[in-house]
Amino acid sequence: MRDQVREKVAGEICLSEEPGKTIRKWREQFSISQQELSRHLGVSPSVISDYEAGRRKSPGIATIRKIVDAFLDIDEKTGGGILKQYSLAAKTESIISIKEFAHEVLADELVDRISGENLTPAISLDKHIHGYTVIDSIRAITTLSSFDYLKIYGWSSQRALVFTGVKFGRSPMIAIRAHPLKPAIVVYQKPEQVDELAIRLAELEGLPLIRTDLPAGDLVEILNSLG
Amino acid sequence: MRDQVREKVAGEICLSEEPGKTIRKWREQFSISQQELSRHLGVSPSVISDYEAGRRKSPGIATIRKIVDAFLDIDEKTGGGILKQYSLAAKTESIISIKEFAHEVLADELVDRISGENLTPAISLDKHIHGYTVIDSIRAITTLSSFDYLKIYGWSSQRALVFTGVKFGRSPMIAIRAHPLKPAIVVYQKPEQVDELAIRLAELEGLPLIRTDLPAGDLVEILNSLG
DNA sequence: CTCCGAGTTCGTCTATTGCCGTTAATCACA
DNA sequence: TGTGATTAACGGCAATAGACGAACTCGGAG
Numbered sequence: 093m094r095d096q097v098r099e100k101v102a103g104e105i106c107l108s109e110e111p112g113k114t115i116r117k118w119r120e121q122f123s124i125s126q127q128e129l130s131r132h133l134g135v136s137p138s139v140i141s142d143y144e145a146g147r148r149k150s151p152g153i154a155t156i157r158k159i160v161d162a163f164l165d166i167d168e169k170t171g172g173g174i175l176k177q178y179s180l181a182a183k184t185e186s187i188i189s190i191k192e193f194a195h196e197v198l199a200d201e202l203v204d205r206i207s208g209e210n211l212t213p214a215i216s217l218d219k220h221i222h223g224y225t226v227i228d229s230i231r232a233i234t235t236l237s238s239f240d241y242l243k244i245y246g247w248s249s250q251r252a253l254v255f256t257g258v259k260f261g262r263s264p265m266i267a268i269r270a271h272p273l274k275p276a277i278v279v280y281q282k283p284e285q286v287d288e289l290a291i292r293l294a295e296l297e298g299l300p301l302i303r304t305d306l307p308a309g310d311l312v313e314i315l316n317s318l319g
Numbered sequence: 320m321r322d323q324v325r326e327k328v329a330g331e332i333c334l335s336e337e338p339g340k341t342i343r344k345w346r347e348q349f350s351i352s353q354q355e356l357s358r359h360l361g362v363s364p365s366v367i368s369d370y371e372a373g374r375r376k377s378p379g380i381a382t383i384r385k386i387v388d389a390f391l392d393i394d395e396k397t398g399g400g401i402l403k404q405y406s407l408a409a410k411t412e413s414i415i416s417i418k419e420f421a422h423e424v425l426a427d428e429l430v431d432r433i434s435g436e437n438l439t440p441a442i443s444l445d446k447h448i449h450g451y452t453v454i455d456s457i458r459a460i461t462t463l464s465s466f467d468y469l470k471i472y473g474w475s476s477q478r479a480l481v482f483t484g485v486k487f488g489r490s491p492m493i494a495i496r497a498h499p500l501k502p503a504i505v506v507y508q509k510p511e512q513v514d515e516l517a518i519r520l521a522e523l524e525g526l527p528l529i530r531t532d533l534p535a536g537d538l539v540e541i542l543n544s545l546g
Numbered sequence: 547c548t549c550c551g552a553g554t555t556c557g558t559c560t561a562t563t564g565c566c567g568t569t570a571a572t573c574a575c576a
Numbered sequence: 577t578g579t580g581a582t583t584a585a586c587g588g589c590a591a592t593a594g595a596c597g598a599a600c601t602c603g604g605a606g
Contacts, residue, residue, distance in 0.1 A: 103330025106380045107387070117423065121447060126583065139565055141584055148563060152377030152593075153333045155564075160334070266490050267497035353553065366595060368554055375593060379563080382594075 094164055102160045106153065112146035115159060119144070122163045132162045188226040188256065189312045196220040197318045199277050199300065202252060205314050208279065208302040211291050215300045219276045222250040224315045226281075226308070229255040229264050250276045254315070256308050258283035261290035261301075269297055279304060281311055321391055329387045333380070339373035342386060346371070349390045359389045415453040415483065416539045423447040424545045426504050426527060429479060432541050435506060435529035438518050442527045446503045449477040451542045453508075453535070456482040456491050477503045481542070483535050485510035488517035488528075496524055506531060508538055 101118050108114040119129060126144070130137040143151065143159075199219040203210065210217070253275040255264045261280050268274065278294060279302045280286060286303055294301035304311065328345050335341040346356060353371070357364040370378065370386075426446040430437065437444070480502040482491045488507050495505065505521060506529045507513060513530055521528035531538065 099330035099334060100326065101330075102333045103326035103328075106329040106333040106383055107326060111380055121423075125581095127581080135564085136566060137583075138567080138585080141582095142565090142586090145584070147585085150379030150381035150562080150593090152379055152563070153338055153383060154377035156333055156380060263489070263493050266493045270494035270497040354551085362594085363596060364553070365555080365597075368552095369556090369595090372554075374555090377563090377593080379593065 094168075098160055098164055101163065102156055105156055105160070110146055111151060111156075112144045112148075116144040118163060122167050124163065124166050128166060129159070129162055132166055133158055188228055188308070189224075189315070193221065193223050193318060196222060202277070202315075202318060203302050205318060206279065206302075206304045206306055206311055208304045211286055211301045211303055212294050212299070215295060215298060217277075217300055219300070220250060221252050221276050224252040224254060226254040226256060226312055226315070229257045252277045252279055252315070254279040254281055254311065256281045258286075260285060260287035262287050262293075265290045265293040265297075268299070269293055274299065277302065281306065281308060321395075325387055325391055328390065329383055332383055332387070337373055338378060338383075339371045339375075343371040345390060349394050351390065351393050355393065356386070356389055359393055360385055415455055415535065416451075416542070418450055418543060420448065420450050420545060423449060429504070429542075429545060430527075430529050432545060433506065433529075433531045433533055433538055435531045438513055438528040438530055439521050439526070442522060442525060444504075444527055446527070447477065448479050448503050451479040451481060453481040453483065453539055453542070454491075456484045479504045479506055479542070481506040481508055481538065483508045485513075487512060487514035489514050489520075492517045492520040492524075492528075495526070496520055501526065504529065508533065508535060
């Protein structure tokens with residue numbers, strides 16, 4: 093993420109007809125004073141002032157590089173600004189159970205064991221499952237951010253994502269589609285009903301979607317016994 | 320989106336510890352000879368050779384700018400094949416409009432201009448917006464995967480995400496929460512109603528959520544006029 | 547083999563940058 | 577009003593960039 097911002101800022105300054113103004117814009121965006129920037133770069137404050145005033149029409153790229161890296165270094169040191177928005181508070185209350193299997197489990201075996209009904213028969217169950225995560229989907233909606241999805245996936249995304257408390261099954265599928273990582277299989281535990289859109293989203297994603305009416309306790313036990 | 324590629328290439332050259340090699344890389348990527356480039360820039364061919372050889376450790380940004388623009392001009396003159404390949408210009412069907420602002424726009428100014436109603440008054444509007452994306456949210460649900468979200472965000476996530484066709488506003492917020500990148504502000508255009516959960520999700524994410532009843536066409540015009 | 551086009555290397559000159567230090571101006575606060 | 581912090585403006589200078597042209601190299605075609 094840092095590299096993207098780095099390139100963006102450098103590119104913008106480099107291409108600006110008034111690089112001084114652009115440098116200032118970004119310095120202010122990072123909430124950095126000229127003093128602080130000059131100290132960080134080990135130059136006199138008047139140097140920064142001159143640059144921003146546009147005294148130099150065509151600063152060298154080595155200088156631009158140093159300035160941009162200073163922005164990012166200072167931002168990281170103060171833990172705020174541009175990069176901060178990507179640091180997110182973690183919450184895991186919505187993870188009921190999570191485990192890595194000791195050995196791979198075939199998807200169709202798992203479906204079998206949990207008395208699952210396949211809602212996406214056109215999608216192959218020829219997959220190897222490395223683990224499972226059971227998620228309280230009601231709590232998940234309000235508590236899970238994208239960072240938490242990394243926890244949900246544990247060591248492997250080759251897992252079964254099991255959602256309890258599912259009403260129509262839309263929200264879990266929407267979240268799964270939006271996130272870069274994809275599970276091997278999705279299970280809805282005792283859904284009220286499964287919306288046609290949820291099934292369609294699963295198919296679009298190439299994900300087997302399974303429903304089971306086992307009680308949550310039993311379900312976790314069985315999953316746990318798989319490996 | 321010539322500007323995006325322009326910024327990408329310039330940023331990369333600018334940040335490179337060996338800018339000469341990076342210039343060559345991109346020149347070859349655009350299938351442009353040194354002769355052609357030198358002719359376009361109106362300089363001697365030995366100048367280009369010297370740059371690429373790294374004779375100049377810190378070329379000025381005016382020079383970089385000229386070189387990058389030459390790449391793009393020449394590419395466009397010969398059909399724009401590389402530009403098309405590299406740009407994020409290929410709009411997905413669900414992106415109605417997307418733009419990077421030439422200068423920062425304050426969030427509260429944007430909200431004002433679109434006659435927006437703030438649904439999350441507890442969230443500060445003290446943000447700087449770099450651009451906007453208008454999304455057909457109905458089409459987005461079935462067509463957008465997480466890769467497409469990178470297109471939505473363009474080069475900066477510091478943007479306003481505007482959703483049209485919103486019923487209750489849940490799905491957009493769920494997708495935003497699941498994705499690693501966050502926008503600066505979210506706007507629902509003429510929603511039927513906004514679900515309380517959507518507002519709660521916005522607050523949890525620290526995102527201002529705005530509703531506006533402007534017609535889509537007017538909305539795009541106004542956003543476009545902001546910068 | 548010669549010739550040609552594309553690219554390389556390098557000496558040279560002028561213009562500009564990178565940076566210093568000093569002074570002046572501005573702003574916020576007591 | 578005085579003070580300190582921050583920023584602005586400018587003269588000066590060594591180093592480097594921007595660009596030229598000449599000589600050279602290399603590969604391919606005839």
